[in-house]
Amino acid sequence: MAYAVAILLTSALTTVGLLALWAATSRAHWFWRTMGFLVAIAPVLLIPAYEPFVAFVIQGAVVAAGIQLAKWRTARMNSEIFFKSRFSIKTVLLAMVPIGVLTAVAVRVPELNWYAWQSVILIGLGGGLATLAAWWVTYGRYDNWKMRGLLALLIVSTVSIGVFCGDHFMITVDGITGWPPDPAALGINPFGTYTDGAPALIWTPILLAVATLTAIFSGLMRGLVDSESTRHLVRFRTGVAVLLLLITAVPAALLYMALMNPLRIPPAQIPNPNGYNDFLSAVELLPVNPLVDSGSFDSETASEQELEQASNEITTVLDRVRKGFENDAMKALSYGEVDLALPDIKGFRTISRGFDAQGRLLLKQNQPVESANIFIDGARFGTLLSHGGLLVDDLVGVACSGIAYRGLHKGVEQLPIEQIPKLIAELQQLETERDSWEDVIYRDRVWSQCTYGWYGQLQDLLSQYFDNGWNTAEAYQEVRQKELAVIRLLQLELAQRLWQAEHEGWPESIDELVPDYIAEIPVDPLSLEGERMKSVRKGERLIIYSVGLNQKDEDGAEAEDDSGYRDQFTGDLRLDILYEPINQTPSPALALPVVTEAEKSEP
DSSP, rough: OOHHHHHHHHHHHHHHHHHHHHHHSSSSSSSHHHHHHHHHHHHGGGOOOOEEEEEEEHHHHHHHHHHHHHHHHHHHHOOOOOOOSSSOOHHHHHHHHHHHHHHHHHHHHHOHHHHHHHHHHHHHHHHHHHHHHHHHHHHOSSOOOOHHHHHHHHHHHHHHHHHHHHOHHHHHHHHOOSSSSOOHHTTBOTOOSSSSGGGGGGGHHHHHHHHHHHHHHHHHHOOOOTTOHHHHHHHHHHHHHHHHHHHHHHHHOOOOOOOOTOOOOOOOOSSSSSSHHHHHHHHEEEEEEEEEEGGTTTTTTOHHHHHHHHHHHHHHHHHHHHHTTTTOOOOOOOGGGGGGHHHHHHHHHHHHHHHHHHHHHHHTTHHHHHHHHHHHHHHHHHHHTTTTOOOOHHHHHHHHHHHHHHHHHHHGSSSSSGHHHHHHHHHHHHHSSSSHHHHHHHHHHHHHHHHHHHHHHHHHHHHHHSSSSSOHHHHHHHHHHHHHHHHHHHHHHHHHHHHHHHHSOOOOGGGGTTTSSSSSSBBOTTOOTTTEEEEETTTTTTEBBBOOTTOOOOTHHHHHHEETOOOOOOOOOHHHHTTTTTSSOOGGGGGGGOOOOOHHHHO
């Protein structure tokens, strides 16, 4: 991604530098040249992108100041008067126009921290000095152009080191941090530079490219006024100059058009009454420091007394959540930072733990049907959290549902057989209730563009076409696919229990479950080829599995155990492995004991 940003910066800084050279060297009145430059860079304000505009103004000012200084030095050497000590009223009045324009822009510039302003100023200074170096190579006084080029190379390289040391834009746009730069996230030291600035090293080739392209274009333009140039040579140089200008400006122009066409906010029909409001009200009803949030509480190992205490603390809260189930639920987005309400997210997690504690309490009290209903409520709560929300809302919902699915799997073997078809139907219903991951990603992209402006749009565009080492959409899709695989594995294992209630032993494969116990074998959402869920006989039993996140069929192999952490990208996805502590033998729930070495060798 850093190279894509480098191309865009090279294109923009070179194009603006050429405009600045025209404004600084043209024979037209200074007012028209100044206004012409400002009008040429003003379209970025329509995005609006104030920081790039400020950087371009600084670049133009550096170029204008440098050329005027060179002209003054030449005039002084020739004993000519270059600067006038007095200005006419007309000149003063004309100067008020660009000053007024810049002032109007300045009052609208968003509030930035020093590190952002440092980056904007350095980028403008770097672009301006690189442009001046290229102009000097073309029009310098030394007859040896090679010497001029060598000195310009040294100057630009030195300038790039200064930009590298203080710029934070490149490292923010290349990563997943935001704008303005966050000193803590970037490791910025008290001197304003950062400890890990690898992406900013690319400033040296950026500024060298700006200087080289500007020098080539300036040389072509100088050749057009050379009295010794033939008509054919003039035409050739004109064609090359126009082609070079187009090639240089195209990346910046394409980016501008993309930024001028942001994603549209999707229409949302917020229900009235809205069950989501009941969820928010439930968060407000949470007690201070509930037991389920204490570091010492673990619902899997908690005693019946501890589970009862945790359940009693949060009963009123869960009742309010169930009231929300009576209506459609949807989060109303404002597409601003207010949508990221951390207290609500923490509260939703607490509510899910409350459902888990209540469900496990009922299991200990030998009430499996009521327990299953509680866990289904917990799964439905997590599912509804995604409605109308952002990626973070859906991830919280997936985590909340995951807590419920773990508890549900724990109590499956205690369920009466007659309750299982109803439970399978409810799981199938939950599959369809969550918003599609494409809709969630789209809303998240729109939110990013609306909240972070041009910077959010830029990062979104770059992430769509270039790899920054972390594909958010792909990683999120894997999370959703894994959740769906868990739901479908639960359905199949429940259907297998129905089969075993009428037969002895184990089915030869999951195909025997169709159509009497389940309508069809569901597709494995983690399979690249869209294949169905799989099963394999190991000795006397049947293992049902998904290919897992590595998307490889390994005949139901367990994930690798690496120092107490089970690597989810190895082995296949099996619920008996997923829901058991890593150092324990899988429970006999659903009759899936540990595979012996003898059984592993069997086909």
